[in-house]
Amino acid sequence: MFIGRRLDGTIYGAWTSKQPMDEFHLNIEEVSDDHPDYVAFKTRPPKIYISVDEKIAALEAKVLALESK
Amino acid sequence: MAVAQVYTAIANDVITAARWNNEFGNIYNNGTDIAFPLTKASSLAGFTLTLDALGVSTFTSSSSVGLTFTSGAKSGTPGVGANNGNTLNIVSATFTDTATAGSGTAAEFSAVSILTPTLAATNTLVTTTDAATLYIQAAPIAGTNETITNPWAIWVDSGAVRLDGAITANSSLHVGSLLFGKPISGLIQSNAAVDPTNDITISAGETVSDDATLASRRLMVLSAAITKQLDVNWVVGTDQGGLDTGAIANADYYIWLIQRADTGVVDALFSLSATAPTMPTNYAFKRLIGWIRRAGAAIALFTAYEYVGGSLLQLWTTLTLDIDLAATLTTTRRTDAVRVPTGVSVMSHLQVAIIDAAVSNAYIYSAEQADQNPSASVAPLVTIRNPVAGATIFSNINIWTVTGVIAAESSVATMDNYAVCTQGFTWSRK
Numbered sequence: 001m002f003i004g005r006r007l008d009g010t011i012y013g014a015w016t017s018k019q020p021m022d023e024f025h026l027n028i029e030e031v032s033d034d035h036p037d038y039v040a041f042k043t044r045p046p047k048i049y050i051s052v053d054e055k056i057a058a059l060e061a062k063v064l065a066l067e068s069k
Numbered sequence: 070m071a072v073a074q075v076y077t078a079i080a081n082d083v084i085t086a087a088r089w090n091n092e093f094g095n096i097y098n099n100g101t102d103i104a105f106p107l108t109k110a111s112s113l114a115g116f117t118l119t120l121d122a123l124g125v126s127t128f129t130s131s132s133s134v135g136l137t138f139t140s141g142a143k144s145g146t147p148g149v150g151a152n153n154g155n156t157l158n159i160v161s162a163t164f165t166d167t168a169t170a171g172s173g174t175a176a177e178f179s180a181v182s183i184l185t186p187t188l189a190a191t192n193t194l195v196t197t198t199d200a201a202t203l204y205i206q207a208a209p210i211a212g213t214n215e216t217i218t219n220p221w222a223i224w225v226d227s228g229a230v231r232l233d234g235a236i237t238a239n240s241s242l243h244v245g246s247l248l249f250g251k252p253i254s255g256l257i258q259s260n261a262a263v264d265p266t267n268d269i270t271i272s273a274g275e276t277v278s279d280d281a282t283l284a285s286r287r288l289m290v291l292s293a294a295i296t297k298q299l300d301v302n303w304v305v306g307t308d309q310g311g312l313d314t315g316a317i318a319n320a321d322y323y324i325w326l327i328q329r330a331d332t333g334v335v336d337a338l339f340s341l342s343a344t345a346p347t348m349p350t351n352y353a354f355k356r357l358i359g360w361i362r363r364a365g366a367a368i369a370l371f372t373a374y375e376y377v378g379g380s381l382l383q384l385w386t387t388l389t390l391d392i393d394l395a396a397t398l399t400t401t402r403r404t405d406a407v408r409v410p411t412g413v414s415v416m417s418h419l420q421v422a423i424i425d426a427a428v429s430n431a432y433i434y435s436a437e438q439a440d441q442n443p444s445a446s447v448a449p450l451v452t453i454r455n456p457v458a459g460a461t462i463f464s465n466i467n468i469w470t471v472t473g474v475i476a477a478e479s480s481v482a483t484m485d486n487y488a489v490c491t492q493g494f495t496w497s498r499k
Contacts (some may be wrong), residue, residue, distance in 0.1 A: 013394040016364070017406035021472060024403040035364060044395065047485055048458025049426050 003038050004028050012039040072102045089433070106298025113147070121389070124477035188388075238288070251277050252439040253379035253498050256291060258324055258359040266367045269324065271359070272338050276326060278354035287354045289328045289335050297337050297363075299368060303349055305336050313340040313347040319366065321411065324359030327352045358498060360410040376495055384493035386422070398431065400424075400481055402440040404474040408491035411473035415494040419468060419475070422488045423453055424461040430454045430480040431487065434467045444482045452479070465492075 002012045007029040019025040031038050075091045078084075086444035091117030120126040125141025140156045147155055153284070159181065169175045188200055229463045255274020262270070275290040297303075297311025299322065304310045313325075325346050327337040330353035359381065362369045370386035385408065388444065392405045409417045430451035432443035443451040453464045468475050477487065 009370050011395070012397045013392070014390070015393070015405060016391045016408055017473065020404060022404075024405070030232045041395070043394070044388070047424075047426070047459075049457060 001033050001035070001038055002028050002030050003035075003041065011037060014041055052055060072096060072099045081232035100346045105378075106312065132483075133153050152318070161331075170465055195198065207388045238290075251279065251499055253358065254276075255358070255375065255379075256326060256358045256371050256379065257375050258361065260368060260370050261296050263296075264298070267317075268296050268298050268341075269359075269361060269368065270294055270296040271324065271326075276356050276358065277330065279356050280354070283409045287328055287333075289326055289356060291326060291335050291337075291352060297339065299339050299363065301398040303338055305334065305349070309355075311339045312335060313338050313342075313349075315341075317363070319364050321360065321362050323357055323412065324361065326356045326358050328354040332352065343410070357413070360413070362408065371493070378497070380495055380497045382493065383497045384418075388490045388492060390401055391491045392487065394484075395487060396483050398477060398479045400442060400478055402476050402478045404436045405489070407470070407489060409470055409494040410496065411472050413496060414469065415496040417468050417470045417475065417494050418492040419466050420463065420490040420492060421453055421462055422463045422468060422486070423455055423479075423484055424459070424483050425455060425479075425481055427458055427481050428456055429484060431477060431484065432480075433468065433475060433477045433489075435467060435471075436474045436476045437469065438469055438476070440476075440478075442478060445480075461486075470494075478488070 002015045002019060003011050003019070004015075004019075004025055006012050007027075013025075018030075019028060021028075072095060075095050076088055082088075115130065115499075117127045117129040120128065123141070125139070127139045127141075129137050131137070138157065143155055145155070151217070160379045162180075164178070164180070166175055166178075169319070171409075172447055174324065179344055187196060205222050208222040209217055210220070211217045213425070248352075253274070253276040255272050256276060257272045257274070259270050259272070261268030269290065272294050273291050275288065278285070278289055280285045280286045293307075295307040296323040297307075298309065299312055300317045301310030302312050302314070320341055321343060322339045323343045323346070325340060326335065326347060327338050327346075329351045331351055334351070336349075337358075338346055338352075338355075341359075343360075346355065349356065359373075360383075361371075371383050372386060373381055376382040391407045397403075397482075407417055407419065409415050419433075421431075421433055423429065430443040430445060431453050432441065432449055433452040434449070441449045443449065445451060445454065453462055453468055455462045475489070479487070
């Protein structure tokens with residue numbers, strides 16, 4: 001398993017194949033499949049996406065709460 | 070010319086010494102003329118007819134062999150061509166057709182014919198394993214002080230050869246001019262049953278060596294399946310070592326079919342090289358037939374099938390996330406390697422996923438194609454589209470890879486996630 005790290009040490013990508021040596025594959029290192037950093041990257045929690053409608057609804061709820069005071 | 074009688078005696082003649090000596094001297098001095106030319110059938114009665122002054126070249130016939138010609142040792146100028154068959158020479162001759170009418174067509178002609186022999190047996194139900202109308206034991210062998218560069222058992226120096234029957238080649242077939250390219254049939258690899266961690270089994274099949282010069286190409290026939298060991302250096306035969314050089318490693322290995330130049334023996338070889346494996350001694354012919362990956366100290370498991378025209382369809386048993394990028398795919402073209410051979414052109418079968426907070430597109434394509442930004446309305450359009458913000462979109466795609474990499478770019482500044490699984494690949498093996 002190959003992983004690529006950003007300058008801050010976080011992982012930006014993982015590959016099963018050795019990658020080309022180019023600007024898209026900086027700071028590549030080969031690690032075992034059970035390397036904790038790779039496992040953490042592989043199991044990273046999904047990003048929570050809030051839709052515009054959900055945001056509007058949340059704001060409206062807060063306004064209603066303020067107005068009801 | 071027959072011997073003529075010198076003097077014809079008449080009644081009451083006296084046989085003088087002179088007449089006696091003239092008559093018998095004539096017979097004695099011209100004795101061969103008595104026998105030749107023959108005026109009636111003659112028989113050697115099984116005795117040998119000696120042809121030369123040294124008494125080594127003979128004809129004889131026995132009860133079991135119709136005619137045995139013994140050349141005996143000869144010496145002189147060797148060669149082929151006119152009058153230079155050093156053991157038996159059939160000199161050029163003209164045969165004149167006096168039977169076919171003018172402007173007519175004769176059905177056939179042959180200078181030397183060997184007609185159909187019949188092999189019978191005194192006892193019942195006799196079987197003969199091999200029988201031939203014409204048998205040639207072997208090519209010339211080198212004697213004292215001699216080296217033969219190219220020993221041929223049969224040499225047709227010029228002219229087309231017509232064979233109306235089937236041809237059986239039990240060894241290598243060296244064809245100076247192939248009418249076809251580099252055909253391949255069979256020769257499909259699989260994880261070996263006994264030791265799948267280290268061994269590969271290759272099914273029987275045949276192909277042609279990869280020599281650039283047509284005249285050098287050999288037909289290579291693997292008559293039975295063979296199992297080779299990746300963790301042992303190459304030794305001829307099945308259930309033997311297969312690695313061309315060095316020690317086994319976690320790496321991609323190419324599978325080669327190889328053939329000895331002298332004996333025609335066909336075997337298989339593993340090499341890190343897709344172009345120039347380290348060939349065993351005496352093996353001069355090769356053809357790339359397969360590819361495997363070793364990772365985590367084991368050959369990755371796969372299933373391979375023979376596909377259209379002898380091509381290879383290889384599917385990984387367990388899929389892996391071969392590309393997994395977080396906030397890295399951008400509007401700039403990038404290339405990433407997937408789990409396919411890097412040294413040959415294959416059709417990669419991929420499963421891809423994108424996810425982003427915004428409605429987004431990704432263009433995933435062959436690295437051999439030009440850089441173009443994805444667009445929902447103009448070329449090159451998109452490979453995969455995420456129409457709902459925050460949704461994860463999946464798609465199966467096929468992309469032609471030459472060096473094992475695919476290209477991709479996003480319609481948004483940074484795609485949150487871009488992932489690819491390689492299901493397998495199809496390889497023409499041509």
